[in-house]
Amino acid sequence: MPRQTTTYDVLLSCPGDVLDQMDYxxxxxNTFNETVGLDYNVVLMLRHWSISTYAESGKSGQESLNDQFVKFCDVVIGIFGGRFGSPTDKYQSGTEEEIEMFLNDGKQVFMCFFEGGKFGDVDPSQLTKVRKFKERYKSNKKGVFLPYSEEKDLQSLLIKNLEMWFLRKEKGKNNLSTKKVESEKKDLEGSLCFKTTNLEMVSDNLVLSDLKFPFDLVKIQTDIKEEINKIENIKVGAPLAKVGKFEVPCVVEENDKKAITQYAEQNGISLASDFFSLGNLKTVIFDNLDGSEEEKEKKELIECLAKKVKETEVRKYFVDNLKGVKLLWGVVTNHTHSEGEDVWVTIEIKKKDFSFPKAVFMGISKSLRDVVDQEFLKNTIPNINAPSYSIHGGNLFDVRYPSDEHLVYVLNHFFNYAINEINDIISLNYMIGNIKIGDTIYIPLPIFINENSEDISIGYKITASNIEHCFKGSLKN
Incomplete structure (x- = not known):
């Protein structure tokens, strides 16, 4: 059925060197329109000179853009990389002019600075202008300042901030119905509270859980050594010099051979010179194996060994890189007299106490991703997917996510809660959706705490789109 919608025009303003990020x-x-937009009957429309302008004479280029569509936009997303752009009649670049127009009109500005580019070939004067503008923009505290270092991170960064901007815009509207006002009066008799849990009981104090790995590396290494000895005890003959016309000699895959060889070197294990020899084992038509039972067994054992070695390397990688980390699970409880809608939780914690593990997960080498399946990650951080929550389609280990080519995308999604740093304070922003009266719901991800931290204190703020009140508090260990 047809429905009425409200359209907001979103201007993309950027110099040419970052225009290729327009797809993000x-x-x-598009993601906003398919999620928050559908719920609120709102549509965001992208505007940019390449799609929103027409030929016009009698005015400067920037003046034409301003009159045709720029000044009618509601939001601007400004992106800078290594170039500042070409000057206009009034400003050092068209992007700067458009941003200043929005700031002067009191409109929303999302200022994004791409910090992961190779700027060696960029005109130094252009790069200097970008840096000066960034410092001026930061010192004047205008708009929202969003730095990012990977191009692909821009998409998830904007999704989070567009959602937060719009939901708080809705919350700030003054056209509340009488029924809603009465509901809010009742709400203030109770509260939305942040508490912590060990997944068994909820506490008003900080409860930290140990990070325990469900495997014994020493035992695994012993098992690997025994399997190496078993393989070396299998005797096969020397390969024949020639094979038949429709036959191909069987050899160990290079990546398997490399994984086993590296493992042996790192653990002081000497491999026999013929360790990877499969004798006269051949592949004939239709991939059938032709050879002795010993040769077939050796091939199968080497393949199993290679898989176990790769899995062990990943396990050791996690153990080495997540040492000294504890988990803090958080929950929100609804003690108000109405359902909380579109609940946002902001956690503030000192930088020295906070550990951000995204780099650990992203550091898994490409060659090992085929052994980092959902079950492995699920078991590596105990209970990490125990809570259910609704944010961008489910949790990290949802079966709909393939564990191979989409691993990086999923990890980015999972760890990319809105994060800001102000002086020595880290601010984490989570959206937990709706929460019914009397319910308790988990925040989407545990907070990773440095194990050696003492006197930890976190502050929290909780807002709901249907409650004109911000609930605040703090927890200490």
Missing amino acids: VREAI
Whole structure:
């Protein structure tokens, strides 16, 4: 059925060197429209000179853009990389002019600085202008300042911030119905509270859980050594010099051979010179194996060994890189007299106490991703997917996510809660959706705490789109 919608025009303003990131902006807007937009009957429309302008004479280029569509936009997403752009009649670049127009009109500005580019070939004067503008923009505290170092991160960064901007815009509207006002009066008799849990009981104090790995590396290494000895005890003959016309000699895959060899070197294990020899084992038509039972057994054992070695390397990688980390699970409880809608939780914690593990998960080498399946990650951090929550389609280990080519995308999604740093305070922003009266719901991800931290204190703020009140508090260990 037809429905009425409200359209907001979103201007993309950027110099040409970051224009190739426009697809990430477009995808972020599409995601917003398919999620928050559908719920609120709102549509965000992307505007940019390449799609929103027409030929016109008698005015400067920037003046034409301003009159045709720029000044009618509601939001601007400004992106800078290594170039500042070409000067206009009033400003050092068209992007700067458009941003200043929005700031002067009191409109929303999302200022994004791409910090992961190779700027060696960029005109130094252009790069200097970008840096000066960034410092001026930061010192004047204008708009929202969003740095990012990977191009693909722009999409998820914008999704989070567009959602937060719009939901708080809705919350700030003054056209509340009488029924809603009465509901809010009742709400203030109770509260939305943040508490912590060990997944068994909820506490008003900080409860930290140990990070325990469900495997014994020493035993695994012993098992690997025994399997190496078993393989070496299998005797096969020397390969024949020639094979038949429709036969191909069987050899160990290079990546398997490399994994086993490296493991042996790192653990002081000497491999026999013929360790990888499969004798006269051949592949004939239709991939059938032709050879002795010993040769077939050796091939199968080497393949199993290679898989176990790769899995062990990943396990050791996690153990080495997540030492000294504890988990803090958080929950929100609803003690108000109405359902909380579109609940946002902001956690503030000192930088020295906070550990951000995204780099650990992203550091898994490409060659090992085929052994990092959902079950492995699920068991590596105990209970990490125990809570259910609703944010961008489910949790990290949802079966709909393939564990191979989409691993990086999923990990980015999972760890990319909105994060800001102000002086020595880290601010984490989570959306937990709706929460019914009397219910308790987990925040989407545990907070990773440095194990050696003492006197930890975190502050929290909780807002709901249907409650004109911000609930605040703090927890200490």
